[in-house]
Amino acid sequence: MNVSGMRHPYLGIDFKFDVKDLASKDPLKQFDAWFQEACDKKVVEEPNAMSLATATKNGLPSVRMVLCKGFSEEGFTFYTNYDSRKGVELAENPVCSIMFYWEPLKRSVRIMGNVEKISEEKSTEYFNSRPYASRLGALVSNQSKVIPDRQTLDDKLKNLQEQYSEDDSIKKPHSWGGYLIRPYEYEFWQGQTNRLHDRLRFRKLESNEKFDSTVMSEGEKDWIIERLSS
Numbered sequence: 001m002n003v004s005g006m007r008h009p010y011l012g013i014d015f016k017f018d019v020k021d022l023a024s025k026d027p028l029k030q031f032d033a034w035f036q037e038a039c040d041k042k043v044v045e046e047p048n049a050m051s052l053a054t055a056t057k058n059g060l061p062s063v064r065m066v067l068c069k070g071f072s073e074e075g076f077t078f079y080t081n082y083d084s085r086k087g088v089e090l091a092e093n094p095v096c097s098i099m100f101y102w103e104p105l106k107r108s109v110r111i112m113g114n115v116e117k118i119s120e121e122k123s124t125e126y127f128n129s130r131p132y133a134s135r136l137g138a139l140v141s142n143q144s145k146v147i148p149d150r151q152t153l154d155d156k157l158k159n160l161q162e163q164y165s166e167d168d169s170i171k172k173p174h175s176w177g178g179y180l181i182r183p184y185e186y187e188f189w190q191g192q193t194n195r196l197h198d199r200l201r202f203r204k205l206e207s208n209e210k211f212d213s214t215v216m217s218e219g220e221k222d223w224i225i226e227r228l229s230s
């Protein structure tokens, strides 16, 4: 296969994306506008799928996909097993980077943030709202642990299906729950047909840094906006 020759033209982008084109100068509202579009146009299979990068305390990175299960002024939420690889890394280094990629729209959003666990009550509430198969799945899997074979998972699932019917209440495992990512940086990326892509970054000024109007625009809520070279 000629991988080096694989090139996908970004056709049909007939607008530029500059500070004046933002739906909002509040990055959360800007995210919301792009997310809505990704959902409404129904061209993205899972608009809430995001890659999540974490790192050990020594800086060794790892990345995987997760589903965003909510975003608000507080931050972005996802659910997982706290004992998984990502959980272990977040315990020792509670920062992460997430990325949404909405390919048909030629858009991506990168967010960096501080991470904390959400409350046990909120995790339980969400766990109880999940379908039977998903709740059992959380019980079956010691996520990221080495197991002998596929049969091990299937046997465990079968046992649990015998133990619990669809109507039984299933207790959330203690090791399963949500995380909240509190963003300190956003980058909105709009692909362009001519490959000179548009990149707008929102961040806060450092305490020893001055606002420089030649390269910065004022956003809402103390955010500053900068254009990055494509």
Ligand SMILES: Cc1cc2nc3c(=O)[nH]c(=O)nc-3n(C[C@H](O)[C@H](O)[C@H](O)COP(=O)(O)O)c2cc1C
Pocket (backbone or CB within 6 Å): 046, 049, 062, 063, 064, 065, 066, 067, 068, 078, 079, 080, 081, 084, 085, 086, 087, 143, 144
């Ligand atoms: C589209 C997609 C969505 C996923 N969503 C989640 C999720 O919300 N939570 C989760 O724990 N794993 C999710 N997974 C599985 C993870 O990518 C990963 O295999 C698992 O969480 C273990 O990761 P870790 O060993 O790096 O901790 C998803 C996978 C895909 C492809």
